[in-house]
Amino acid sequence: MNDTVALIETALNRAIRPGLSIVVPVYRGAATVERLVDALSDLNPAGGLEVVLVNDGSPDNSGEVCRGLLATARIPLIYIEHARNYGEHNAVMTGLRHASGDFVVTMDDDLQNPVEEVVKLYDHARLGGWDAVYTRYAVKQHTGWRNLGSRFANAVADRLLDKPKGLYLSSFRCMSAMVVGAVTRYSGPYPYVDGLIMQVTQHIDSIEVRHLPRLNGNSNYTLVRLVRLWLNLATSFSLAPLRLAIYAGLALSALGTIGAVATISEALFVHRTPSGWASTMVVLLLVSGVQSMILGVLGEYVGRTFLSANGKPQGTVREIRRNDAGLDRA
Numbered sequence: 001m002n003d004t005v006a007l008i009e010t011a012l013n014r015a016i017r018p019g020l021s022i023v024v025p026v027y028r029g030a031a032t033v034e035r036l037v038d039a040l041s042d043l044n045p046a047g048g049l050e051v052v053l054v055n056d057g058s059p060d061n062s063g064e065v066c067r068g069l070l071a072t073a074r075i076p077l078i079y080i081e082h083a084r085n086y087g088e089h090n091a092v093m094t095g096l097r098h099a100s101g102d103f104v105v106t107m108d109d110d111l112q113n114p115v116e117e118v119v120k121l122y123d124h125a126r127l128g129g130w131d132a133v134y135t136r137y138a139v140k141q142h143t144g145w146r147n148l149g150s151r152f153a154n155a156v157a158d159r160l161l162d163k164p165k166g167l168y169l170s171s172f173r174c175m176s177a178m179v180v181g182a183v184t185r186y187s188g189p190y191p192y193v194d195g196l197i198m199q200v201t202q203h204i205d206s207i208e209v210r211h212l213p214r215l216n217g218n219s220n221y222t223l224v225r226l227v228r229l230w231l232n233l234a235t236s237f238s239l240a241p242l243r244l245a246i247y248a249g250l251a252l253s254a255l256g257t258i259g260a261v262a263t264i265s266e267a268l269f270v271h272r273t274p275s276g277w278a279s280t281m282v283v284l285l286l287v288s289g290v291q292s293m294i295l296g297v298l299g300e301y302v303g304r305t306f307l308s309a310n311g312k313p314q315g316t317v318r319e320i321r322r323n324d325a326g327l328d329r330a
Contacts, residue, residue, distance in 0.1 A: 017100050017101065017102065018047055018048040018049050018050045018076065018100065018101045018102075019045055019046050019047020019048055019049065019101060019102050019103065019122075019126070020045045020046075020047065020048070020049040020050075020101045020102070020103050020104070020105065020118075020122050021049065021050050021051075021052060021099035021100060021101030021103070021104045021105070022040060022049060022050070022051045022052065022104070022105045022106075022107065022118065023052045023054065023092060023095030023096060023099055023104055023105070023106045023107075024036065024051065024052065024053050024054070024095070024106075024107055024108070024109050025054050025056050025088050025091035025092055025095065025106075025108070025109065026053050026054060026055045026056065026058055026062045026066060026091075026109045027055075027056045027057075027058045027062070027085070027088070027091075027109070028058055028059070028060050028062065029058065029060075029062050029065075029109035029110065030058070030060045030061045030062045030064075030065045032109055032110055032111050033053065033062060033065055033066060033069070033109050034065055034068075034069060035111060036109055036111055036115070037051060037053075037069050037073055037075075037077065039111075039115040040075065040115055040118070041073065041074040041075045042115075043115065043116075043118060043119055044119075045118070045119050045122050045123075046122075046123075046126065047101075047102060048076075049075060049076075049101070050075065050076035050077070050078065050099070050100065050101060051073070051075060051076070051077050051078070052078045052080065052095045052098055052099050053066050053069075053077065053078070053079050053080065053095075054080045054081075054082065054091040054092070054094050054095040055079070055080070055081045055082060056082050056085050056086060056087070056088070056090070056091035057082050057083070057084040057085030057086070058085075063081055066079045066081075067079060067321065069323075070321055070322070070323040071323070073323055073325055074325060075325055076322070076323065076325050077322070077323045077325065078098055078320065078321070078322050079319075079320070079321045079322075080094055080095065080098060080317055080319075080320050081317065081318045081319045081320075082094065082315050082316065082317065082318065083316040083317070083318045084316070086313075086314070086315045086316075088171070089191045089192055089193050090189075090191060090314050090315045091315065092106050092171075092191075092193050093183075093184060093186070093191050093193065093314060093315065094314075094315045094317065096175075096180050096183060096184050097184045098320070099180065101177065102126070102176070102177050103122055103125055103126055103174055103175065103176055103177065104174065104175050104177070104180050105118055105121055105122060105172075105173070105174045106171060106172070106173055106174075106175075106193075107171070107172050108171055108172070111212065112211055112212050112213070113135075113172045113209070113211070113212075114209070114210050114212060117135070117172075117209040117210065120207065120209070121133055121135060121172070121173075121174045121207065121209070122174055124174075124205070124207050125174040125175075125176065125205075128205060130174075130176075130203060130204065130205045131175070131176050131178065131179050131200070131201040131203040131204065132173060132174065132175045132176070132179055132197050132201060132203070132204045132205075133173065133174045133204070133205050133206060133207060134167060134168060134169065134170050134172075134173045134204065134205075134206040134207075135168075135170045135172045135173065135206065135207060135208070135209045136168040136170065136206050136207070136208050136209070137168075137170075137208070137209065137210070137211040138208055138210070138211075161194070161195055161198045162198050162199075162202070163194075163198045163204075164202065164204055167204065167206055168206065169194045172209070173197075175197065178200075179197060179200050179201055182196075182200040183196040183197060183200060187314060188308050188314065189304075189308055189312040189313065189314050190304060190308075191314060244297075245293065245294040245297045245298070248290050248293065248294065249290070249294060
C-alpha cells in the first residue's frame with residue numbers, strides 16, 4: 001500500500017514538474033523585471049516553464065513590482081525576498097533551491113540576455129544531454145573596465161578551477177536538475193556557483209548567443225563587487241593563493257641566502273664594508289611587503305573559516321509567494 005502511494009505521489013510530482021525553471025536574481029530591477037517576465041511568458045519550451053524571482057534586498061521598489069507580477073503573470077511565478085542584500089551568487093543559490101524544473105536557466109534582470117536565447121540554451125542542454133551549458137558572447141555590450149574585469153576573472157578561473165580550458169563563465173547558463181541538486185547542498189556563506197558546478201561535473205558545453213546593450217541604469221557590478229567575487233573564486237575553491245604565498249616565501253629565502261653568502265664573502269675576502277643603506281632598505285621593504293601579503297592571504301582564509309563556523313547565513317528569506325498560473329498545468 002505504501003509503495004502504491006509513493007508511486008502515485010511521484011507520478012503527480014512528475015506531472016506538475018516543469019521542463020524548465022528560470023532563476024532571475026533581482027537587484028535594482030524595477031524598471032526591467034516586468035518586461036522580462038512578460039517576454040518570458042511568450043516562450044513555449046518543451047515541458048513548460050516556471051520563473052523564480054529572487055529579490056536580493058534591492059533598495060528600489062523591485063519587491064513591489066515583483067509582487068504585482070504575481071497577480072498578472074501568465075506563467076507559474078515564484079517570488080522570494082531576501083531580508084538584505086547578500087550578492088548575486090547567494091541570490092542564485094536561493095533561487096536554485098526553489099526551482100523544480102528538469103533544467104534550470106539562470107539569467108540577469110537587465111534584459112541584456114535576449115529572451116529568445118533561453119529556449120536555444122535549454123534545448124542545447126536537453127537534447128545534447130549536457131549537465132551544464134554556458135553562453136559566450138560574440139560582442140559584449142558592457143563597459144570597457146567591466147569587460148576587462150570579466151576577462152581577468154576568467155583567466156584566474158582557468159588556473160584555479162578545474163574547468164574546461166577556454167570555457168567562458170557567464171551568469172547566463174543552464175544546469176540539469178542533477179547539477180542543481182548537488183550545487184545547492186553547499187551551505188557556506190560565500191558561494192561561487194561556477195566553482196560549485198565545476199566540482200560536480202565536467203560534462204559541460206557552451207553556445208554563442210547575442211548580448212544586448214543595457215536599457216536602463218548602470219551595471220550593479222562595481223569594482224569592489226568584482227574584487228569580492230574574485231576573492232570568493234580564489235579562496236573558496238582553491239588552495240592556489242596559499243601555495244603562491246609558500247612559493248613567495250621560498251623565493252625570498254633563496255634570495256636572502258644568496259645575499260648572505262655574498263655579504264660574508266665580501267667581508268672575508270674584500271675586507272670592505274659598504275654603506276649599504278639603500279640596499280638594506282630595499283630588502284626590508286621587499287621582505288615586509290611579501291610577509292604582509294602572506295599574512296593577508298592567511299587572514300582571508302582564517303576569517304572566512306571563522307564566519308562559516310559561526311554560521312553566517314548564505315541568505316535569509318523574508319517571504320516566499322507563488323501565483324496560481326500553474327495550478328491547472330498537467
